[in-house]
Amino acid sequence: MTLQFKTSELVKEAEALMPTDWGNFRMLAFRSDVSDYDPNIVMVHPDMDPSEVVTVRIHSECITGDLFHSQRCDCGSQLDAAMTRIEKDKGVLLYLRQEGRGIGIINKLKAYNKQDEGLDTIEANEALGLEVDARKYGHVSQILDYLGISKINLLTNNPEKIAAFEDGPVSLVDRLPIEMALTKNNSNYLKTKKDSMGHLFSKF
Numbered sequence: 001m002t003l004q005f006k007t008s009e010l011v012k013e014a015e016a017l018m019p020t021d022w023g024n025f026r027m028l029a030f031r032s033d034v035s036d037y038d039p040n041i042v043m044v045h046p047d048m049d050p051s052e053v054v055t056v057r058i059h060s061e062c063i064t065g066d067l068f069h070s071q072r073c074d075c076g077s078q079l080d081a082a083m084t085r086i087e088k089d090k091g092v093l094l095y096l097r098q099e100g101r102g103i104g105i106i107n108k109l110k111a112y113n114k115q116d117e118g119l120d121t122i123e124a125n126e127a128l129g130l131e132v133d134a135r136k137y138g139h140v141s142q143i144l145d146y147l148g149i150s151k152i153n154l155l156t157n158n159p160e161k162i163a164a165f166e167d168g169p170v171s172l173v174d175r176l177p178i179e180m181a182l183t184k185n186n187s188n189y190l191k192t193k194k195d196s197m198g199h200l201f202s203k204f
Helices: 063-067 075-089 105-116 121-127 140-146 159-164 187-197
Strands: 011-020 023-031 040-044 054-060 092-096 151-155 171-176
Touching: 023 140, 054 075, 063 075, 063 105, 075 092, 075 151, 092 140, 105 121, 121 187
Parallel strands: 054 092, 054 151, 151 171
Antiparallel strands: 011 023, 023 040, 040 092
C-alpha cells in the first residue's frame, strides 16, 4: 500500500446535518473533479475541537461489510465501533471511496470466488492480476487541514497508516486499537491481515 499525501486539489462540494444512530454529525462531501461521482465523505462530530487532539478514523468503503453486514471481513463492525468511539470522543470519520482495497466491487466479488477456492485475500488478488492493496490516501491531509486539525489519535490496526503520518503535516499523538472478534467467517481474512500485512492485533 502506498500512502501519498501530495495530490490534486480537493474541494468541499456540500455539507449537511446528519442525524444517525450514533448521534448528530456534520456530513461533508469532497471531490477533486467534477466527474467524480464517488466523493469522499467526512463525518464530523458537531462539538469537535480542532485545537485539541482529535480522534480520527480513516475508513475505506466496503459495500459488502458496511452496507450488507458481510461476515467475510470486519469492516462493518469496525465502522460501527469507530462511529461509537468518535461520538464519545467528539472526533471525525473519513470515509474514503476505495471499495475492496481499491479494486472495486466487481473485482472484489471475483476475488471472493478465488478465496472460496482456498486462496487468501492476497493470493486471490494476485491470481486476478490485481494489486494486493490499491488504496491511496492522498486526500487525507487536505481534509484534515480543511477541518483545522493538526493533532490526532488514529483509530487503526494498520502500521502503514501509522507510518504515513511520521513526516506529514499532521501529528499522530497515539494509535487507538480497533479490533473485532475473530469468527469462523472472518478468521482467514483477519489472520492474513496480521501474518502477511503486519496489522496490529492483540487478541490472536
